[in-house]
Amino acid sequence: AQSVAQPEDQVNVAEGNPLTVKCTYSVSGNPYLFWYVQYPNRGLQFLLKYITGDNLVKGSYGFEAEFNKSQTSFHLKKPSALVSDSALYFCAVRDTGSARQLTFGSGTQLTVLP
Amino acid sequence: GAGVSQTPSNKVTEKGKYVELRCDPISGHTALYWYRQSLGQGPEFLIYFQGTGAADDSGLPNDRFFAVRPEGSVSTLKIQRTERGDSAVYLCASSPPGADTQYFGPGTRLTVL
Secondary structure, eight states: OOEEEOOOSEEEEETTSOEEEOOEEEOSSOEEEEEEEEOTTSOEEEEEEEOSSOSEEEOGGGOEEEEETTTTEEEEEESSOOGGGOEEEEEEEEESSSOOOOEEOOOEEEEEEO | OOOOEEEOSEEEEOTTOOEEEEEEOOTTOOEEEEEEEOTTSOOEEEEEEETTEEEEOTTOOSTTEEEEOTTSSOEEEEESSOOGGGOEEEEEEEEOTTOOOOEEOOOEEEEEO
16 A cells, blocks of 8 residues: 655745655555645646656656655745745655555645745 | 646535545646645645546545546545544645656545535
């Protein structure tokens, strides 16, 4: 079985400061890892993914994430937060086996304060 | 280009009624997924189609839930004898052939009174 943990329900950061949203995962094989963002009353928007290769993945809107196999983590980061980054962020995982569905974390509400 | 579309955006029904939720994937996407998102939670997998066939329906909670994709494009999620616990946002996603990224629609908010 695969699972994802997002240990923080809420993250607050000042505009211009770096931000980190944490994610740890559990899969039986090698993971495919994803970050999605959800704005109010809208669907999930894809930000970035890790499949293989470089552990540092760069995605949309200046976000990046670092895959750490030994810590089974895939934390989302951005060097300088914007007020417009305020949204609900979801980490998701799938196994590289035959199952194609994503397993999502419970989400982290990011608030960037002006 | 056009993204994944879902209709209706909102559906209010009474307990015991039958509902259909529609998903129109991105053109050319062969894989289609249904998820359910309850308030304050992440999406939970329901069913996955590859072409016309359901490749994995292990997430359907019970036999009141059923989904079809007869021509390999549009999909309909069908819920019989709705219960108040079925109230949630139902999300649809699609992927192009050979790709891993799933692209989500805006969802249908189902409210069962």
